[in-house]
Amino acid sequence: MRVLTFLHSFEPGGVERVALRLHRAWLAAGADARLVLGRTQGAMRSEWPDLDTLRADVFDSHGLPTAAWETLWMMLRLPGAIRRHQPDVLFCAGNSYTVVAVTMRLVLGRRCPPILAKISNDLTRADLPAPARPFYRMWLRIQGRLLDRLVGMAEPMRAELETLMQAPPAHVAIIDDPALEEAQIARLEALPRPAHDGKGRRFLAIGRLAAQKNFPLLLDAFARIARGQDRLTILGEGSARRALEAQARALGIADRVSLPGHVNPVSDALLAADALVLSSDYEGVPAVVPEALAAGLPVVATDCAVSMGDLLGRTETGQTTGPNTGPNTGEARFGLLVPVRDAAALAGAMDRIAEQPFDPRAARAQARRFTVEIAARRYLAEMEQLAHA
Template identity: 65%
Template sequence: MTFLHSFEPGGVERVALRLHEAWRAQGRDARLVMGRTAGAMKREWPDLNKGGLGYEILGSERIPSSGWETLWMIIHLPRAIRRIRPDVLFCAGNSYTIVAVMMRVLLGKACPPVVAKISNDLTRSDLPAPARPFYRLWLRIQGRMLDRLVGMAPPMRAEIGTLMGADNARIAVIDDPSLAEADIQRLAAARAEARAAPQAPGRRFIAIGRLAAQKNFGLLIDAFARMAGEHDRLAIIGEGAARRALEAQIERLGLADKVRLPGHVSPLDAELAAADALVLSSEYEGVPAVVAEALAAGLPVVATRCSVSMEDMLGGGRFGLLVPVGDAAALAGAMSDIAKLKFDETAARDQSRRFTVEIASHRYLALMEDLARA
């Protein structure tokens, strides 16, 4: 059983839906329970109940739950677990671990074993100093109460073991399935088509993610303002609560004709194909799906060192440039220099194949079957 709040766009949710869809296509009894049906990602799965995702809703949608969706799920999920009796619960990311831990508390021995994907950097250096001891304690609690912990790239194994106190036998590494092989082929074709068309002057940068503090798009806009030439352009694809602040910043810096915020866009093929580089300005990440998508599209990447896995994703510097978190000057410099990188588009696309659902869905199933037997 996989539990998700909604179809609101998010990397964790999109990957979970991909995995669920793959498990059902493989003939497995995979159940998906949702807190509510709202969200733009519904457009990506148009035939949700016609042999597709086959989901059900927790509680009644007549009661608005978006403002307290975690508590809503904690209240309603135990009843679904008792009724369906799944062999394993799949916790799709860090934002859902509080729900998984509460299922262990509320259901006790009746709670199925939990496989939890660790979807974000665990060091969280962005947290204020007074909050860090409590956060470290919370990680230890998760490490004790969740049965299997899955890192999304090899460097995460040591981080999980150290910060969550989990022994090596309970840690697995499965590369994050943010792509399908069909996506890679489609992105490559879109890139080839875009290159065959007449090219506008200037450089095109793209950033993708929720307009939220974690993504620090304000830093990106500041960096772009420092290095942008007359014809350079930046597109920040996504939606969220930070939109007004970002729009005000763009206006204040006189970038209204250079920076656009088109909102949630799906699919991203045309946007990625038209860009010269992806920029990731985040405070913290796990294994960002947008980086795998950029590599599949044949784009180099400029990123902050927002994750222990970032250097591994970028092939030790072969596919992009890394800068310190929160350093606008360094980010601007890397954006200026990215065109000088000796970038091998074919090798980058091969790197992206690590992150496919065709590989990960089978590895997750094997892990879950072993856990259910144990």
């Protein structure tokens, strides 16, 4: 199998980290996997120092900065890489890359290899302005027609893919999000959890400092329930840093909020926390949630994706179709779910998460669904089937 994966850079993000782990697993499984990169900058570069081992090609920009127009840069250079490597399958790592994949189909036509796309985000996008939604729905249908195989990251996503993208059932597959490695779970299980000093509750959030993650909502919620010794740590970096720091000062919680930037690994932070908090407006299957479960940590999350109930162990037979206040909100085996953009509900859940029943062993068993080892084999099987078809 000749598999070609394209990524913009090593900028930190769940899509990029998962794609790099899958690529490495495919190489280990004997696939002829190739990686092409728009540039080598990014905070995750230190995690992947050997580009030769990764079998990675980097598009030479001859000193021209491409970060501001990286999508166009990839569209311009990727056709040449496809012609050179002649892959059996083109792997599209997430929603942010589908515009590049669709462009390849239009530019190369019949010379374009089959495209397998991992759908990494919620498709309902209730956060979009009403005038933009018809155009977004049209874009989803275009993807459904031009991408050969769509992979959802949890079973509840299947209906979204078939309905919103109008993809035939045979073109849809479900593979649990490969957010973890078995060795990572074992390491988290073996590491001792630091003793609690009794000086307040320790909340942790992880993600890019960007609008999608809605950290302003989290700061608002924390300010409502924070007692003197409580602490909130937000790991990540992004364009919203200054605004978040200013908001924390305005709310009077700057001395209790820490923004240390991008941190890897996050195991120490997970083990030191009392709960993970996810405040996003929309997600697919956020990788940080399985990581928290692997660390034996309960989760407070907004109902930001159709998969959240399944991920946190909701047992109701009714499934939601996107972010809402329906049956996915409330108590779950591994945490609490609240409506999106509801600061009062998020604050209340954070305030009572310590009182909820929680079984760390069951949480780790849930996390083991989401390993690269399982997913890499299933992706290769889908790719073999797609290439032969």
